[in-house]
Amino acid sequence: MHRIAQIGAGRMGSVHLGNAAANPRLDLALLVDPRPDAGEIAASVGARVADLDGVLGDASIEGVIVASSTDTHLTLVRACLAAGKAVFCEKPLDLDLAALTAAEAELSQPKAPLFVAFNRHFDPHFRALRAKLKSGEVGDLETLQIVNHDPAAPPAHFIPTSGGLFKDFTIHDFDMAGWLMPDPFVEIFAWASCLVDPAIAEAGDVDTARTLLRDARGRICVISNTRRSGCGYDQRIEAFGSAGMAVAGDVAQDAVQVWREAGAVSAPLYPGFMTRYAEAYRGEMDHFADILAGEAEPETAYAASVASLALAEAAARSVATGAPVRL
Structure with a gap:
């Protein structure tokens, strides 16, 4: 078993804590978190509370899960890598593209493995879709x-x-677009509005967007985002090829349908990302165990983080200017 620590036990931290504790190849030993009930949280998964220096100075700790607040990710990742610890970092690595590019020499060739967890790579439906595209079906x-x-x-x-x-939500889609499309994008255009909650506009953000991406051969990707579906967690990808179409459709909570005279009634979509992507979150923890065992290289690391964040910033510029942005 590989002895690891985790920093952060908030919303995403709680997901990773449970998955790390349940993984038979990982020994979740230490938790770093300032909240008053951190000791109880740690004990619930068989760990104990420590401070950052204690984690960095413990030679038995092989890897660290960084699931703290986003504004601390880059600093903590750099500290863990400098101490020779493999890192599993909840996305994003940072919200500032300039800060990320300034750290390129350090993070593109890190002293220890760096895995930035874009969980949708590990969703079995999206992985199967990509396999169909790669095979030319x-x-x-x-x-x-x-x-x-x-x-x-x-x-x-x-x-x-x-x-x-764009940086919190669409960043997943920018990552998926780069993973599924065969060539890099050269241009982006985005429209965005606040149609769901006026308080979001008052906070300086938008909640509805359509983004177009184009590569050098003219191939196009369309990304549809909204903060309110009205029908559950709507997660679909449609790929159109020269010989047909491949679709990864919405996933319902079960596949049972009840048919009556008025028609069919089926199970609802999942209510949110934690349940819809539960298998993907377990999959990325398995991937981290593979990394620690030397059996895999990180699927998504520094380069994927920079690429998706660059698209997010370019989309925001397109909205602000009303014009396409060359990449």
Whole structure:
């Protein structure tokens, strides 16, 4: 077993704590978190509370999960890597592209493995879709449509520290677009509005967007985002090729349908990301165990973080200017 520590036990931290504790190849030994009940949280997963220096100075700790607030990610990742610890960092690595590019020499060739956890790479439906595209089952990919709709808007107080719609939310879709499309994008155009919650506009953000991406061969990706679907957590990808179409559709909570005279009734979509992507979160923890065992290289690391953040910043510029942005 690989002995690890985790920093942060908040919303995403609680997901990673449970998955790390349940993984038979990982020994979750230490938790760093300032909250008063950190000791109880640590004990619930068989760990104990420590401080950062204690984690960095413990030679038995092979890896660290960084799941603290986003504004601390880059500093903590750099400290852990400098101490020779492999790192699992909850996305994003940072919200400032300039800060990330300034750290390129250090993070593109880190002293220890750096895995930035874009969880959708590990969703079995999206992985199967990518395999179909890579095998050529629908011919040459020509256009891609990604639908990422939240069931309901977050509280307005979340907005100022989130990085905004493009950096907090659409960043997953930018990562998926780069993963599924065969060539880098050369141009981006985005429209955005606040149609769901006026408090989001008052906080300086938008809640609804359509983004177009184009590569050098003219292939197009369309990304649809909203903070309110009205029908649950709507997560779909449609890929159109020269010989057909491949679709990863919405996932319902079960596949049972009841048919009556009025028609069919089926299970609802998942209510949010924690349940819809539960298997993906377990998959990325398995991937971290593979990394620690020397059996895999990080699927998503510094380069993926920079690429998705660059698209997020370019989309925001396009909205602000009303014009396409060359990449």
